[in-house]
Amino acid sequence: MWRRVLSKRLLLGLTGVGAVCVVALLALAWRPAIAPIDPPAPSSFAPELVAKGEILASAGDCAFCHTTTPTRRFAGGYSVITPYGYVFSTNITPDPETGIGRWSEAAFMRAMREGVRRDGANLFPAFPFDHFTKLTDDDIKALYAYLMTVPAVKATPTPSTLPFPLDVRALQAGWKMLFLDKGPFRPNPAKSAEWNRGAYLVEGIAHCGACHTRRNVFGAEQAGHPYAGELIEGWIAWPLDVSPSPARWTKDDYVTYLRGGTTVQGRATGPMGTVVQGLAKLPDSDIQAIATYFVEFDRPARPSADAAVAKALAASKQQSGLERERGARLYIAACGSCHDNVEPGRAELALSSALWYDWPYNFLRAVLDGVGSERDAPGPMMPPFRDVLNDSDITAIGNYLRRTRTSQRDWLESENWAAKVRANPQEVPWAR
Ligand code: HEC
Numbered sequence: 001m002w003r004r005v006l007s008k009r010l011l012l013g014l015t016g017v018g019a020v021c022v023v024a025l026l027a028l029a030w031r032p033a034i035a036p037i038d039p040p041a042p043s044s045f046a047p048e049l050v051a052k053g054e055i056l057a058s059a060g061d062c063a064f065c066h067t068t069t070p071t072r073r074f075a076g077g078y079s080v081i082t083p084y085g086y087v088f089s090t091n092i093t094p095d096p097e098t099g100i101g102r103w104s105e106a107a108f109m110r111a112m113r114e115g116v117r118r119d120g121a122n123l124f125p126a127f128p129f130d131h132f133t134k135l136t137d138d139d140i141k142a143l144y145a146y147l148m149t150v151p152a153v154k155a156t157p158t159p160s161t162l163p164f165p166l167d168v169r170a171l172q173a174g175w176k177m178l179f180l181d182k183g184p185f186r187p188n189p190a191k192s193a194e195w196n197r198g199a200y201l202v203e204g205i206a207h208c209g210a211c212h213t214r215r216n217v218f219g220a221e222q223a224g225h226p227y228a229g230e231l232i233e234g235w236i237a238w239p240l241d242v243s244p245s246p247a248r249w250t251k252d253d254y255v256t257y258l259r260g261g262t263t264v265q266g267r268a269t270g271p272m273g274t275v276v277q278g279l280a281k282l283p284d285s286d287i288q289a290i291a292t293y294f295v296e297f298d299r300p301a302r303p304s305a306d307a308a309v310a311k312a313l314a315a316s317k318q319q320s321g322l323e324r325e326r327g328a329r330l331y332i333a334a335c336g337s338c339h340d341n342v343e344p345g346r347a348e349l350a351l352s353s354a355l356w357y358d359w360p361y362n363f364l365r366a367v368l369d370g371v372g373s374e375r376d377a378p379g380p381m382m383p384p385f386r387d388v389l390n391d392s393d394i395t396a397i398g399n400y401l402r403r404t405r406t407s408q409r410d411w412l413e414s415e416n417w418a419a420k421v422r423a424n425p426q427e428v429p430w431a432r
Pocket residue numbers: 056057060061062063065066080087088089090091092099100108111112117118122123124125126127128132143
């Protein structure tokens with residue numbers, strides 16, 4: 001009897017506390033609308049400011065995420081995949097009805113800095129405002145000037161498919177309280193000016209951590225363990241703290257990869273291809289700065305690429321006793337003509353993160369869909385093998401390469417993975 005009373009009281013109490021929390025959260029979540037303005041004339045923005053904004057927009061991949069049809073740039077509709085559902089990007093052209101034409105500079109600044117819409121509603125962090133918050137006021141103003149001068153397109157945003165209650169925008173206030181480290185960027189006085197420039201670009205506009213840092217159950221980046229690798233759109237964005245490749249990433253490797261899209265460790269394909277294309281407009285000094293920042297993260301002491309290539313190739317050329325295996329024969333027939341004796345500087349399978357990593361996602365994507373799509377960093381092509389090789393063939397080749405080119409064991413359940421990635425790479429779960 002007393003138990004029932006107690007539990008009733010407890011329930012009432014908890015409900016009360018819950019209600020207070022919800023009210024407090026809603027109060028904190030409330031942000032005023034910022035009054036609409038008449039769309040500013042494109043000629044009201046200084047051409048230098050617009051040009052600066054264009055470079056920043058390119059480095060921030062705004063067009064990639066905000067475009068679905070090339071002729072309707074920035075009109076939105078691209079679906080960002082989260083573990084909970086799709087969040088569709090919005091129209092950021094200056095169309096007054098469906099875009100941001102009636103947003104003042106202050107409203108745009110608040111969206112970039114705090115993830116709040118002009119009407120006061122919270123934005124979802126599928127929009128990487130947790131990085132853009134680091135930008136300086138001047139850089140945000142340049143982005144605003146550029147976007148206000150692109151052609152206006154009519155397009156109404158698609159609602160997200162997040163389930164209740166995750167779709168409640170007001171609740172994002174709680175997320176921000178826990179996870180948003182509001183900018184602008186604070187330089188680290190103990191580091192060089194070049195390092196700080198790199199950190200500013202990486203943490204801000206280039207948002208490298210949005211793909212390369214693991215996320216917690218709330219979808220926020222694990223701040224204490226940056227660049228440990230994450231699955232994004234069915235690709236692995238490799239760990240950058242400990243690259244899976246056995247070769248060290250030197251500063252020069254970073255510069256070469258970010259500028260040209262290829263080193264002996266691999267080629268930037270998929271989402272990273274887009275990133276490399278977006279960074280192309282940045283001056284060399286900025287790419288050097290990003291490299292200076294990242295090179296400190298590659299922690300374990302390892303041989304440089306040249307030494308690692310020599311070592312790996314010597315091992316793989318030794319009689320492995322596997323030459324008569326199915327995987328070996330398939331490799332020689334389908335792959336060897338291109339992958340044996342590759343040109344200096346091009347990706348070498350024996351050093352490829354795709355081959356060394358514990359899970360075969362990127363290896364399978366390269367084999368199934370080939371390399372050299374519009375999205376990939378420019379360079380020679382590899383044909384897709386989707387219709388030529390079945391899952392068991394691809395698995396045999398993959399495991400043959402693992403045994404001869406790396407010191408890793410066979411991929412677990414690789415045939416299952418081949419089938420899953422073939423069916424729909426976007427839906428492949430993250431197995432760690
Ligand atoms: C990873 C994909 C992605 C990238 C990169 C990205 N955005 Fe977005 N953006 C989104 C999504 C998704 C939304 C919608 C979020 C929502 O509905 O809560 C959005 C919303 C916005 C909004 C709010 C507009 C509105 O009408 O509510 C602005 C402004 C914006 N983005 C500007 C930018 C700019 C500027 C850049 C480049 C510096 C950029 N975005 C890069 C995905 C992206």
